[in-house]
Amino acid sequence: MTASPAPPVPKAATACSEAEMVEIFAKLREPAFRVTQLREFLYRKGVAGYDGVTNLSKTLRKQLAERMPLYELDAAGRQEGDDAAKWLWKARDGALIESVQIRVPGRLTSCLSSQVGCAMGCVFCATGLGGFERNLAAHEIVEQYLQMWGHSGEHSSHVVFMGMGEPLHNYDEVMQAIRTLNAPPPKGCGIGARRITISTVGIVPGILKLAGEQLQLELAVSLHAPDEETRARLIPASRRYPIREVMPAVREFCRKARRMVTFEYVLLAGINDSVAQARELAGLLQDLPCKANLIPFNPVAETPYERPSREAQDAFKAVLDAAQIPTTIRFSKGKSVAAACGQLRRERAPSA
Numbered sequence: 487m488t489a490s491p492a493p494p495v496p497k498a499a500t501a502c503s504e505a506e507m508v509e510i511f512a513k514l515r516e517p518a519f520r521v522t523q524l525r526e527f528l529y530r531k532g533v534a535g536y537d538g539v540t541n542l543s544k545t546l547r548k549q550l551a552e553r554m555p556l557y558e559l560d561a562a563g564r565q566e567g568d569d570a571a572k573w574l575w576k577a578r579d580g581a582l583i584e585s586v587q588i589r590v591p592g593r594l595t596s597c598l599s600s601q602v603g604c605a606m607g608c609v610f611c612a613t614g615l616g617g618f619e620r621n622l623a624a625h626e627i628v629e630q631y632l633q634m635w636g637h638s639g640e641h642s643s644h645v646v647f648m649g650m651g652e653p654l655h656n657y658d659e660v661m662q663a664i665r666t667l668n669a670p671p672p673k674g675c676g677i678g679a680r681r682i683t684i685s686t687v688g689i690v691p692g693i694l695k696l697a698g699e700q701l702q703l704e705l706a707v708s709l710h711a712p713d714e715e716t717r718a719r720l721i722p723a724s725r726r727y728p729i730r731e732v733m734p735a736v737r738e739f740c741r742k743a744r745r746m747v748t749f750e751y752v753l754l755a756g757i758n759d760s761v762a763q764a765r766e767l768a769g770l771l772q773d774l775p776c777k778a779n780l781i782p783f784n785p786v787a788e789t790p791y792e793r794p795s796r797e798a799q800d801a802f803k804a805v806l807d808a809a810q811i812p813t814t815i816r817f818s819k820g821k822s823v824a825a826a827c828g829q830l831r832r833e834r835a836p837s838a
């Protein structure tokens with residue numbers, strides 16, 4: 487006798503369309519407005535599970551949990567530091583995803599992952615070292631935001647796509663997630679587009695497509711080197727999108743979206759931190775509505791790279807300051823929680 491197949495796992499509320507939710511509620515003989523009640527609560531209050539959805543009866547919540555779980559991601563780990571809390575999630579297929587809540591005075595930011603692993607292969611990044619597994623679905627991205635809020639009780643006003651993965655390499659799902667994060671309740675979380683930052687290593691077609699979106703998103707471009715050779719060494723995937731193509735695409739984004747762009751630059755001792763490289767960088771950024779974020783490297787165990795001295799950091803910044811490019815030295819938050827992207831996941835998943 488052959489075993490009967492396991493029943494299909496029901497879709498989570500975050501993955502269901504409004505019409506699918508109405509159908510599930512109808513089967514429970516509940517009116518369609520209960521869907522709005524559920525979504526309103528989900529996106530406005532931040533809950534860890536159905537127990538927190540207190541505007542629906544206990545009986546209904548129990549029935550819903552069986553037919554349409556609230557979330558798909560399971561909390562698999564958390565590290566708490568002074569300035570950041572890092573979360574590890576397990577997806578239904580066993581994939582491990584990280585996200586971080588980053589604190590600066592007066593602001594909490596959710597740093598979300600867009601992919602499981604990453605194909606860009608940045609040589610200083612724990613995620614890049616692990617390779618690419620798959621794209622995240624839009625609801626898996628939104629869930630990171632909702633679940634961090636629900637579990638911690640702390641609401642993030644800002645979102646950055648600086649976790650695992652290259653967001654413009656998963657364009658459609660990331661944009662769908664952004665629409666949900668941006669839409670006002672009950673359709674979404676109501677986060678202003680100007681509070682959502684996409685960080686890319688410079689996927690040219692993605693930057694150009696983004697320029698045409700009717701959204702006032704923030705764009706951050708990781709350059710990490712002012713010359714093609716050093717950049718290709720640090721970001722192997724950037725060979726497909728060299729600086730000579732990235733910069734015109736960024737210009738086009740600034741022009742069409744009427745937005746300023748942030749250039750991210752991880753400072754690695756002896757690799758990309760010389761005064762000559764700072765001058766070259768200043769030349770690239772001249773005449774662009776932009777600012778530069780210098781990020782002294784946060785050491786990752788499996789890499790040979792080191793953080794430049796404070797003097798070298800200051801000398802690099804001084805060149806950009808002299809060129810009148812607004813520049814900050816940003817220390818990556820969450821050193822205390824292994825916040826280099828992919829680090830917690832690799833600690834928990836030695837096979838990754």
Ligand code: SF4
Nearest residue numbers: 604606608611614651
């Ligand atoms: S730094 Fe970002 S783009 Fe580069 S490998 Fe890591 S996750 Fe991917």
